Amino acid sequence: MKKVWMVLPVCAFALGACVTINIYFPAAAAEKAADKIIEEVWQQTDKPVIKESK
Amino acid sequence: MKTMFKFLLALLALTAALNVFAAADLEVNTPGVNAIKNSMQARHAQLAGYYDSGAVGITMDGMISVRDAGSIPLAARQSVNALVAAENKDREALYAEIANANGHPEWAPEIRSTFAQRWTQRAQSGWWVLTNNGWSQK
Numbered sequence: 001m002k003k004v005w006m007v008l009p010v011c012a013f014a015l016g017a018c019v020t021i022n023i024y025f026p027a028a029a030a031e032k033a034a035d036k037i038i039e040e041v042w043q044q045t046d047k048p049v050i051k052e053s054k
Numbered sequence: 055m056k057t058m059f060k061f062l063l064a065l066l067a068l069t070a071a072l073n074v075f076a077a078a079d080l081e082v083n084t085p086g087v088n089a090i091k092n093s094m095q096a097r098h099a100q101l102a103g104y105y106d107s108g109a110v111g112i113t114m115d116g117m118i119s120v121r122d123a124g125s126i127p128l129a130a131r132q133s134v135n136a137l138v139a140a141e142n143k144d145r146e147a148l149y150a151e152i153a154n155a156n157g158h159p160e161w162a163p164e165i166r167s168t169f170a171q172r173w174t175q176r177a178q179s180g181w182w183v184l185t186n187n188g189w190s191q192k
Contacts (some may be wrong), residue, residue: 015065025158026080029079031165034169039176040095042098042176044177053114
C-alpha cells in the first residue's frame with residue numbers, strides 16, 4: 001500500500017496536465033475557423049475577387 | 055493494486071482523449087453560429103459598396119465603423135449607421151457563440167482578436183482598415 005503514495009503524485013500531475021491542455025486557447029484552430037467564416041460572409045474564394053472589366 | 059492499475063489506465067485514456075480534443079478544430083458548425091453567419095452574409099451585400107467607397111472601414115477590434123460619413127449621401131446615412139450597428143452586434147454575438155459552442159465562454163476575447171486580424175488581413179484591396187497609425191487603405 002506504500003506504493004500508492006508514489007503513484008498518487010504522478011496521477012495528480014497527469015490530471016493537471018490534462019486540464020492545462022484543455023485550458024489553452026487553440027490559436028491555430030481559431031484562425032482556421034475565422035478564415036472559413038470570413039470566406040463565407042464575404043463570399044471570397046482564396047484569391048481576392050477581381051472585378052471584371054467590360 | 056488492481057484498482058490502481060485500472061485507475062491509471064482510465065487516466066491515460068482520458069489524457070489521450072483530451073489531447074485529441076485539444077488538437078481538433080474549433081466547432082463552428084452549430085445552428086447558432088450558422089444563423090449569425092447567414093445574417094452577416096446577407097448584410098454584406100448592402101455593406102460591400104460602402105467598404106469599396108471607404109465610407110465604412112474595418113477596425114482593429116474585430117468590428118467595423120463608419121469612417122467617412124461625408125461620402126455617404128445624406129439620405130442613406132441613417133441606414134448605413136444602422137447597418138454598421140447591426141453588423142457589430144452580430145459580430146459580437148458570433149465571437150461569443152463560437153466560444154460557447156466550444157465550451158469555453160472565456161475564449162470570446164481571444165476569438166475576437168483572432169477574427170480582428172483575419173478580417174484586416176483578408177480585406178479586399180481598396181478597403182480601409184484601422185491600424186495603430188490610423189486608417190490605411192489596402
